[in-house]
Amino acid sequence: xxxxxxxRMTYYPGCSSQGSARHLDESLRAVLPEMGxxxxxxxxxxxxxxxxxxxxxxxxxxxxxxxRNLAKARERGTQDxxxxxxxxxxxxxxxxxxxxxxxxxxxxxxxxxxxGDLKYDGDLKVRHVCEVLVNDVGVDKIKDRVKNPLTGLxxxxxxxCQTVRPFAQTQAGGEYDSYDDPNFLDDFTEACGxxxxxxxxxxxxxxxxxxxxxxxxxxHLIKNILEEAKEAGADVISTPCPLCQTNVEMYQDxxxxxxxxxxxxPVVFYSQLMxxxxxxDGDKDAALQxxxxxxxxxxKLAKRGG
Amino acid sequence: MTAxxxxxxxxxxxxFARWVYDNVNGGDKMALCMQCGVxxxxxxIGTNMDHGPxxxxxxxxxxxxxxxxxSNTPANCTSCYRCVVRCPRSxxxxxxxxxxxxxxxxxGYRAKDSNENIAFAKSFWWSARAFGRTDERLVxxxxxxxxxxxxxxxxxxxxLKIALGFIKKGRMxxxxxxSVKDKKGLKAILDKAREIESRG
Numbered sequence: 001x002x003x004x005x006x007x008r009m010t011y012y013p014g015c016s017s018q019g020s021a022r023h024l025d026e027s028l029r030a031v032l033p034e035m036g037x038x039x040x041x042x043x044x045x046x047x048x049x050x051x052x053x054x055x056x057x058x059x060x061x062x063x064x065x066x067x068r069n070l071a072k073a074r075e076r077g078t079q080d081x082x083x084x085x086x087x088x089x090x091x092x093x094x095x096x097x098x099x100x101x102x103x104x105x106x107x108x109x110x111x112x113x114x115x116g117d118l119k120y121d122g123d124l125k126v127r128h129v130c131e132v133l134v135n136d137v138g139v140d141k142i143k144d145r146v147k148n149p150l151t152g153l154x155x156x157x158x159x160x161c162q163t164v165r166p167f168a169q170t171q172a173g174g175e176y177d178s179y180d181d182p183n184f185l186d187d188f189t190e191a192c193g194x195x196x197x198x199x200x201x202x203x204x205x206x207x208x209x210x211x212x213x214x215x216x217x218x219x220h221l222i223k224n225i226l227e228e229a230k231e232a233g234a235d236v237i238s239t240p241c242p243l244c245q246t247n248v249e250m251y252q253d254x255x256x257x258x259x260x261x262x263x264x265x266p267v268v269f270y271s272q273l274m275x276x277x278x279x280x281d282g283d284k285d286a287a288l289q290x291x292x293x294x295x296x297x298x299x300k301l302a303k304r305g306g
Numbered sequence: 307m308t309a310x311x312x313x314x315x316x317x318x319x320x321x322f323a324r325w326v327y328d329n330v331n332g333g334d335k336m337a338l339c340m341q342c343g344v345x346x347x348x349x350x351i352g353t354n355m356d357h358g359p360x361x362x363x364x365x366x367x368x369x370x371x372x373x374x375x376x377s378n379t380p381a382n383c384t385s386c387y388r389c390v391v392r393c394p395r396s397x398x399x400x401x402x403x404x405x406x407x408x409x410x411x412x413x414g415y416r417a418k419d420s421n422e423n424i425a426f427a428k429s430f431w432w433s434a435r436a437f438g439r440t441d442e443r444l445v446x447x448x449x450x451x452x453x454x455x456x457x458x459x460x461x462x463x464x465x466l467k468i469a470l471g472f473i474k475k476g477r478m479x480x481x482x483x484x485s486v487k488d489k490k491g492l493k494a495i496l497d498k499a500r501e502i503e504s505r506g
Contacts, residue, residue, distance in 0.1 A: 019478060019484075020476060022477055046438035046439065055423070055424060061496045075373055104331060111502055116494050165388065207384055210351070210383075214422050251382065251468075292472070
């Protein structure tokens with residue numbers, strides 16, 4: 001994308017944008033236009049179904065959630081649909097590919113959509129924000145926007161699972177990075193002027209929805225992530241995934257109680273780091289006030305007011 | 307000590323395997339499994355499972371219906387998709403486990419741990435269908451309540467500090483649930499989809 005070229009995309013915020021991951025949504029809305037990506041929300045968007053919708057509702061009702069979102073998105077035209085949420089991406093991209101590939105499923109989804117006066121032909125592309133930043137914007141262009149480099153901030157890049165698996169190496173997924181050892185998040189960190197520390201657990205699972213329903217089954221997974229980040233001397237953990245951010249941040253007290261540790265590591269979104277590095281407002285744009293474990297170092301780097 | 311030789315008179319019952327191939331999402335690819343074990347070795351909480359995915363797939367082929375349908379393996383899948391991207395035969399392991407859990411729930415089977423997953427999934431779907439959105443507060447509260455008042459209280463107290471922290475930071479709102487505007491249209495679509503699915 002040339003310096004001043006702008007592109008419009010249809011944005012799917014997802015349910016966490018109104019709850020636990022408001023700081024991802026707020027910081028994305030701040031930084032995306034800075035990088036030439038203008039967004040319009042899907043009108044009256046609904047839940048994606050996440051990892052459990054099919055159990056409560058059935059496979060076809062779950063797929064119809066995606067069908068409705070894409071039918072609504074299509075009303076805006078054929079511009080690409082983007083989302084910053086890993087689960088929304090997984091379901092919406094995966095569902096879209098299924099509708100495109102499976103004639104019977106497409107017919108069934110459309111029969112269901114007709115009950116709400118909607119239809120969807122399968123002619124949209126559903127993309128992850130990180131894939132758009134890698135493939136369309138480019139890391140050099142991110143670097144060009146940095147006015148307030150995060151010099152000295154050590155960042156453990158925690159990608160998690162569904163941002164890269166199972167689509168990051170597929171053609172439809174934009175072939176933007178690898179499943180096991182992706183580099184894009186560290187590239188974003190370095191573009192912002194911060195230091196990416198080596199982090200083996202970058203694609204280790206936090207427990208996902210199992211961590212939400214029964215923390216006891218998965219606290220050890222989160223502990224591994226915190227342990228390595230601490231040993232690496234990270235000031236913050238950076239992640240693209242709403243559920244990873246919530247799980248790794250909110251369970252630190254319970255982990256400390258169970259394992260006798262003393263973790264209090266801030267977990268932020270890459271987009272919050274970008275907003276600070278772009279010299280934007282630390283609260284209004286970077287939404288740093290929404291993190292329950294604040295990073296003093298990042299807070300001091302952030303501009304306020306202005 | 308040498309293990310006893312298999313009984314050559316005993317025939318494997320393939321009916322259950324065929325049922326899985328035909329009825330479980332991704333099951334049609336399960337026949338490609340060559341029992342290499344990359345899935346089980348890649349699993350983040352395989353140690354929580356009574357059988358790894360590799361073994362569970364062999365049990366399906368061996369017709370061990372009761373053991374498979376009461377296994378806690380599907381309930382402990384975290385949907386990390388590591389097995390899916392690593393499988394040398396492109397078996398969609400995660401999808402198969404996810405739908406096996408749905409089939410356990412639908413057919414009334416319960417395993418250790420799966421009662422939690424199923425209760426959570428039901429609370430989740432209730433919110434998705436009623437509001438078109440996941441209300442994280444109400445899903446969590448309804449999920450805790452599904453275990454009765456004592457367990458509701460216990461879990462609420464254990465996680466109270468997290469909830470209060472989220473409220474303070476504006477990540478959990480007070481008031482009416484967020485909702486789609488066209489609730490009626492959404493419900494009509496979901497109910498129609500359920501009707502289509504049930505007619506097969």
